[in-house]
Amino acid sequence: MLLFRAAGCTLFACVTVAVAGEVAQLDAVDGGTAIAAYSPGGATLEAELARAAASGPENAQTAVLLSILADRHRAQHRYAAAEPLYLRALAILERNVGPQDANVGTVAQNLGKLYRARNALDRAEPYYRRALEIFEDVLGPDHANVVGLLTDMAALYRAQNRYRDLERVYQRSLATAERTLTPDHPRVLALLGDLASLYQGQGRYADAEIVAKRVVRGVEKTMGPQHPGLAAALNELAGIHHLQGRLGEAESNYKRSLAMLEKSLGPDHPALEIPLNGLVVLYQTQGRRGEAESALKRAVAVGNSQYRGQWAGPMVVQQRSR
Numbered sequence: 001m002l003l004f005r006a007a008g009c010t011l012f013a014c015v016t017v018a019v020a021g022e023v024a025q026l027d028a029v030d031g032g033t034a035i036a037a038y039s040p041g042g043a044t045l046e047a048e049l050a051r052a053a054a055s056g057p058e059n060a061q062t063a064v065l066l067s068i069l070a071d072r073h074r075a076q077h078r079y080a081a082a083e084p085l086y087l088r089a090l091a092i093l094e095r096n097v098g099p100q101d102a103n104v105g106t107v108a109q110n111l112g113k114l115y116r117a118r119n120a121l122d123r124a125e126p127y128y129r130r131a132l133e134i135f136e137d138v139l140g141p142d143h144a145n146v147v148g149l150l151t152d153m154a155a156l157y158r159a160q161n162r163y164r165d166l167e168r169v170y171q172r173s174l175a176t177a178e179r180t181l182t183p184d185h186p187r188v189l190a191l192l193g194d195l196a197s198l199y200q201g202q203g204r205y206a207d208a209e210i211v212a213k214r215v216v217r218g219v220e221k222t223m224g225p226q227h228p229g230l231a232a233a234l235n236e237l238a239g240i241h242h243l244q245g246r247l248g249e250a251e252s253n254y255k256r257s258l259a260m261l262e263k264s265l266g267p268d269h270p271a272l273e274i275p276l277n278g279l280v281v282l283y284q285t286q287g288r289r290g291e292a293e294s295a296l297k298r299a300v301a302v303g304n305s306q307y308r309g310q311w312a313g314p315m316v317v318q319q320r321s322r
Helices: 043-054 059-075 079-097 102-117 121-138 144-159 163-180 186-201 205-223 226-242 247-265 271-285 288-302
Strands: 016-019 020-024
Touching: 020 121, 043 059, 059 079, 059 102, 079 205, 102 121, 102 144, 121 144, 144 271, 163 186, 186 205, 186 226, 205 226, 226 247, 226 271, 247 271
Parallel strands: none
Antiparallel strands: 016 020
16 A cells, blocks of 8 residues: 555545546556456556556656556566566656655565566565565554565565575564454464464474464464364364374374364365375374275265365365375
8 A cells, every 4th residue: 555645645546547538536456456447448548547657747646657557467467568667657756755655665565576476586575675674664564564565575485485584574474463463363373374384394393383283272262163264273283293293193183173174064075175185194104094095085075075166264284295
């Protein structure tokens, strides 16, 4: 969200453009969806934006138009077209509102997103870092712009396998969420889940277990003892125990997760496939062939059930790779 105000509205959040004899007011949302929603068609408004940006003076309003048009191109993967527009918008804003203005930070962040989307990861980071410096200085370390930017930076570091930097960003995001939200807020629990997954992937199972147990407690407190989200959290904890060789604890939590899903979603729901897969691997590890075969048959059956494709819950685990 950009904060420069002009004519009574936030500059980057409110722009007026004349199209085909009418006046259209645009909400400059990420990805340019407001442009696509305009009734004469996105292409018409896009052309008008391009004309206005090309003929307008080198002021902040022109920078807004350039940035919105660049958002439009980026949303449609027209990265080569978006890049010069962002760069020109950035230069205009630097001259007109100063290099440390929050609007400059937002355009810099969007350039980082553009380069990350193009897999030009080394080019993305300097723009992310510049945006972070600006947002922290102008808006404060706990502002929503900082939170969103840290999410972008986490995605960048994950793509680069820079796990120490990724952990640092996760920890900072978690600290902000804990300061500004409740300890068991869904945002806090989601960040804890990300951190547990990172530790698990690094083989830091003891650290992963501590964090995963906190997620279990938080989900149970906020969602209740039979919520599918708790089943997901238990399944994650079971997976960590499984990797630690603590097979009894793993089996107990797989079964508890399975029972919760059966009760809340039904015996044939495809979400059951995930704890069942965990049990299959666990039983195979222990040489319990009959139980492994039975769990596998059931996993295949629910995976092919009529509910295929309808599960959208938080059952994100790595069972298949174990």
